[in-house]
Amino acid sequence: MSLVRVTDLTVDFGDLRAVDGLSFTLRPGAALALVGESGSGKSTVASALLGLHRGTGARVGGAIEVAGVDVQEAGEEELRRLRGGKAAMVFQDPLSSLDPYYAIGDQIAEVYRTHTRVSRRAARARAVEVLDRVGIPDAPRRSRARPHEFSGGMRQRALIAMALACEPDLLIADEPTTALDVTVQAQILDLLHALREETGTGLLLVTHDVGVAAESVDEVLVMRHGRVVEHGQVADVLGAPAEPYTRTLLAAVPRVEAARAPSGEAGDVVLEATGLRREFGRGKGAFAAVDDVSLTVRRGETLGIVGESGSGKTTLGRMLVGLLDPTAGEVRHDGRARTGVRPDVQMVFQDPVSSLNPRRSVGESIADPLRARGERDEGRIRERVGELLERVGLERAHHDRYPHEFSGGQRQRVGIARALAADPRVIVCDEPVSALDVTTQAQVVALLGELQRELGLALVFVAHDLAVVRQVSDRVAVMRRGRIVESGPADQVYDAPRDPYTRSLLAAVPALDPRIAATRRAARRELAKV
Incomplete structure (x- = not known):
């Protein structure tokens, strides 16, 4: 008996076929992950299981049976009983x-x-x-x-x-850990695993993170362009993938155990922070988000800053750029104390959707730093914007398009182009790849590395993903509760961490080997009992 049975599922949005001939089954109490890049059709499949496309204009074909309900033929009342009663969905963004x-x-x-x-x-x-x-x-x-x-x-x-x-008999989790740091992510994945063991609830997990799949499920179904690429037991698919696309997907996954190739000699100090402190609130309700942080950044090097949500990473990054004034301490550029936003230190934000004006073309957004520096010749401005678009892997013809017309990875490239327009010496990247799938993430990371080598840029890479930080960083600073608890060369911090907090962060990183994942999960469970 199957809890979920999908046969030859198709979903069309106008002329676009988002899902093309998909079939799979899920047994009661079992766990299946739909894995693939953004746009592969994963979330569309999840929504189709609950009939959420009904009334949207989408055309859904094939057969869908969930907990004994024929979703295609069910009436509205039967669907209401299914949703939340027999099958429930956990969405990616809890705030919305x-x-x-x-x-x-x-x-x-x-x-x-x-x-x-x-x-x-x-x-x-x-x-x-x-x-x-x-x-x-x-x-x-x-x-x-x-x-x-x-x-x-x-x-x-x-x-x-x-x-x-x-x-419910079925829990559908659509990217449930995307925006969470590694320790909270591990807690959520452990929770889902424990609930399955205790209640026998089936799990359909939608994720672009292959490591999350390895931690959580029995089977993996790899999707691309709406079709099944590979489907099998998680250990088989991740351990010995049969299809080239699956191998490409796995190759793009950053590994926390893989050291970064040396980036060459670092130059002079271009950015320095001394005794930085930033308080929020007043009186008894005041608290220090950043407390007595000092660091240096040299030309041509990357300093990674890692820590859990609330550790002060983003607040520190905003002070380095000048978007926030420190309560105490100072920021120096090229040895001189600076306040406010200056062109030589720029920022690439986590969410390019909210940092780009939806009512202005991307070309106009990229041109802003040029106009701020006094450039008035519109011909030269457009030419420079075209050069920057090409430099980050886009096209000059993209100048007049709007942010909603781009993918997440393309929007992040626009954000990088806008930062480069000011000819900076330092770029602070605040979670620049956290919302991207692994292949797009790898492309953006590679672009940043290429720009760094060619332009001699210094990068401050703020992230909660320890594997990505190791991949890009020469030195790493670990933050907890507003303070740096450990710092040093990346290999030293990762291979021989001194602080217990750093060790706990590394232990929470998802493992691609399901056996290692199970061992770590058992260890975390025992630790929680202490």
Whole structure:
């Protein structure tokens, strides 16, 4: 008997075929990962399992059966009973999935009452019960909190609690750990594994992160352009992939154990921070996001800054660029104290969608630093923008297009081109590849390395992905609670970490070998009991 049976599934959006002849089954209690690059059709398949394309204009063909329900033939009432009752979905972005105006517990209780005939008091009790089950501390009190009062990891746990409220047979998790740091990611993956063991819930995991798949599932289905490329047991597919595309996908995955090739001699110090401190809030509510941080960056080198969410990485990066003024300490460029934003230190932001004006063409956005420096000849400006577009792997013809017309990787290239327009000596990259799939991530990392070698740029690479940081960095600084707890050459920090916190971060990095992943999961479980 199959919990999920998909036969010859097709999904068309106008003239675009997003899913093309996909078939697979999932047994009760089993776990399957849909893996592939952005645009491969993974999330489209997940939505189709719950009939979420109905009424959107999409054309869905083939057969879909979930928990005994024929999704294609089911009426609206039967689909409502399926969604959240027999099958539930955990979405990628919990902030957009949770209502900001209502308490977390009330939102879970509402879902529970939708599928069961119980009193409000019983529904509230159930909400507290599932919040406690997913590891929310002091669940009765925290159930009254609103989404903005939860951390990213806690919000994701709350979404999982909401999905579990009605004890579904199937849990669909669409990129559930994409925006989380490695330790929180490991906690969420361990939670999903424990829930499967305890409740027998089946899991369909949608992810572009091959390491996350290795940590979480029994089988892997690799997708490309809406089609199945390879499907089999996770150890077989990841250990000995049969298809060239799967091998390419695996080759693009950064490895935390792989040392970076030497980048050559570093030059003079171009950026220096001394005793940086940044406080937020006032009076008794004030706290230091960055506390007494000192560092140097030399021409031609990359300094990686790693740590969990809330460790102060982004605040530090914004002070280095001049977007935030330090409460204490100072930032020096070429030996001189600087305040405010200056052209010689630029930033590439994590989310190019929010950092690019959707109402202006990308060419106009790239031109801003040129105009800020006093250039007034529109012919020269357009020529320079065209050169920069080509330099980052785009085309001059892209000048008049808008951000929504580009993929995530292309938008990040636009962000890099805009940073280069100011002719900087230092670029601070704040999580520049965290939302990208592994192949696009590898392309952006390679581009940054190429630009660094050709232009002699210094890079400060802020990220929570330890494998990516090792791949790009000459030196690494590890941050925790606003302070640097360990720093040094990348190989030294990764191969012989001195601080227990650094060791815990490295232990949480997903392993591509399912056997190693299982061993690490068991070790984390034992440690949690202590």
